[in-house]
Amino acid sequence: MRYELKLIAILALLMISCGGSGDPDPEPEPPAVVPPSAATLIFPDNNTECNEGTVINETQSSVTFRWTEAQNADTYQLNIRNLDNNNTARTDANTNSATIILLRGVPYEWFVVSRATGTNETATSATWRFYNQGPGVENYAPFPAEVVSPERGSTVADTGTTDLVWAGSDVDNDLTDFEVFFGTDPGNLTSLGTTADSTFEVTIAAGTVHYWRILSRDSQGNTSQSEIFDFRVQ
Missing domain, CATH: 2.60.40.10 (Immunoglobulins)
Incomplete structure (x- = not known):
């Protein structure tokens, strides 16, 4: 009986020394995702009249918004707010531009949110304002x-x-x-x-x-x- 106990003890020591009863090697942690940086807005310019859009009809025109590519960003969210009625529209984009149909003769403000896959952290650009050119408007309201x-x-x-x-x-x-x-x-x-x-x-x-x-x-x-x-x- 004593011999058997000694044998069990020796086997236990061998398993411990060989790592048999130790925890398995932990899985390597995935590399940290670097958060995106903020984009820099390009067009429509700040505090100006936007007159480079494509006129659709008397009340609407399409405007192409442009911004710089942000570091580590995979996608962008373009946010546009109508300053007359405070309605906000949001558009997702995979590139650094998006074409949106807007009302003519109306003031807007806009900004861009940069996003990256694998992280919830985002970065927000500056906010710019502009007037979308209207038919026959010679002087715009402030x-x-x-x-x-x-x-x-x-x-x-x-x-x-x-x-x-x-x-x-x-x-x-x-x-x-x-x-x-x-x-x-x-x-x-x-x-x-x-x-x-x-x-x-x-x-x-x-x-x-x-x-x-x-x-x-x-x-x-x-x-x-x-x-x-x-x-x-x-």
């Missing part, structure tokens, strides 16, 4: 103003007042002034007056959400309204 600060959904300190800051642009470069609308009810904002600047001081109250929007006006009387922005006061 682009809707963009918020600078306070950023939408942000929280600011209760200092009694704060500066609303925005960015305005116009393909005709004839912006004249901005009308500021402000209040605590997004459906009933009060006009606080007009300014030629891109900033306006307003009175704020603690524990309150404030809403604001900007009406941009050019020398021909054309106007555009921004989206409604909001921020909270501590």
